[in-house]
Amino acid sequence: MNLTADKWQDYELLDTGGGMKLERWGGIILSRPDPQVIWSRSDPDAWKKADAEYERSGTGGGKWHFNSELPERWTVGYGPLGLRFIIEPMGFKHTGLFPEQAANWEWMNRAVADAVSHGRRPEILNLFGYTGGATAACAAGGAAVCHVDASKGMVTRARENIGESGLADRTVRYIVDDAFRFVAREIRRGHRYDGIIMDPPSYGRGPSGEIWKLEDNLEAFVASCMRLLSDEPLFMLLNSYTTGFSPAVTENVLKLTLPERLSGKCSFVSGDLLLPVSGKCSAINISLPCGSYAALTGPGVSVGSPG
Numbered sequence: 001m002n003l004t005a006d007k008w009q010d011y012e013l014l015d016t017g018g019g020m021k022l023e024r025w026g027g028i029i030l031s032r033p034d035p036q037v038i039w040s041r042s043d044p045d046a047w048k049k050a051d052a053e054y055e056r057s058g059t060g061g062g063k064w065h066f067n068s069e070l071p072e073r074w075t076v077g078y079g080p081l082g083l084r085f086i087i088e089p090m091g092f093k094h095t096g097l098f099p100e101q102a103a104n105w106e107w108m109n110r111a112v113a114d115a116v117s118h119g120r121r122p123e124i125l126n127l128f129g130y131t132g133g134a135t136a137a138c139a140a141g142g143a144a145v146c147h148v149d150a151s152k153g154m155v156t157r158a159r160e161n162i163g164e165s166g167l168a169d170r171t172v173r174y175i176v177d178d179a180f181r182f183v184a185r186e187i188r189r190g191h192r193y194d195g196i197i198m199d200p201p202s203y204g205r206g207p208s209g210e211i212w213k214l215e216d217n218l219e220a221f222v223a224s225c226m227r228l229l230s231d232e233p234l235f236m237l238l239n240s241y242t243t244g245f246s247p248a249v250t251e252n253v254l255k256l257t258l259p260e261r262l263s264g265k266c267s268f269v270s271g272d273l274l275l276p277v278s279g280k281c282s283a284i285n286i287s288l289p290c291g292s293y294a295a296l297t298g299p300g301v302s303v304g305s306p307g
């Protein structure tokens, strides 16, 4: 089932075309490359309003060009969950937030809040946690969250975002570490989590510096994470931004690695993560696919699956 992040007010996908997307982040309009956009622009005039544009270079990188004087960083709110995030035009065309993830935030927040209302205090592990969108959503629902990312800068930003969201008093452990090594250590320590979120990179380094390739290493890593799930888990969420992977691929990985002790107790769903395109495209209902998700919903959840 596809999930559409359609409850944003501070964020809007204004138009897409020519390999680019035009987005409004609060009052500021940015234009960024997107490889999925193989069609032409619907509203060429709208692009003249861009305050900054990320231009790819022929050598793989790229840089921002500014048409207006912009603050170094500003914040946007996600009203439905009362969250706030810092936005900053950064390297690799990043802004510090994946707005399509809001659809995942909603159901995870619901599952956590439901467990809390039944007297539980869910522990959630957010691996490759980036700037803390999912961490904030789970903390807002009442979970204790362990946020792991190898980048110190990203972990600092996650902490700032939790503060911006008014959640500084919640139980969040911030860990700057390699997610593969951290998971191996947690298995040795016998730690269990009620929910695990992960967004593994397509390509990188494994625990001993070896090359990590999603297609070669994902199954073994998800199997390790399954060992960390409690006996009454809420969920495991596997996001993928690897172009060319169908959502059913990651759903299959979840199903194939499910431990015997949870067999027959979980349901599975997967799909694209979509952002609706507003403006001239809203009449014909165009959405931009921004990666995919696969989710396991466990016996600890009584509010249904994502969607």
Ligand SMILES: C[S@@+](CC[C@H](N)C(=O)[O-])C[C@H]1O[C@@H](n2cnc3c(N)ncnc32)[C@H](O)[C@@H]1O
Pocket: 097, 098, 101, 127, 128, 129, 130, 131, 132, 133, 134, 148, 149, 150, 151, 154, 177, 178, 179, 180, 198, 199, 201, 204, 205, 239, 241
């Ligand atoms: C695509 S982002 C995750 C986005 C996140 N799902 C969100 O919605 O905000 C990938 C993150 O993984 C981190 N990362 C990459 N390799 C890692 C590793 N081996 N261990 C831990 N974090 C890693 C990066 O620092 C980056 O913050």
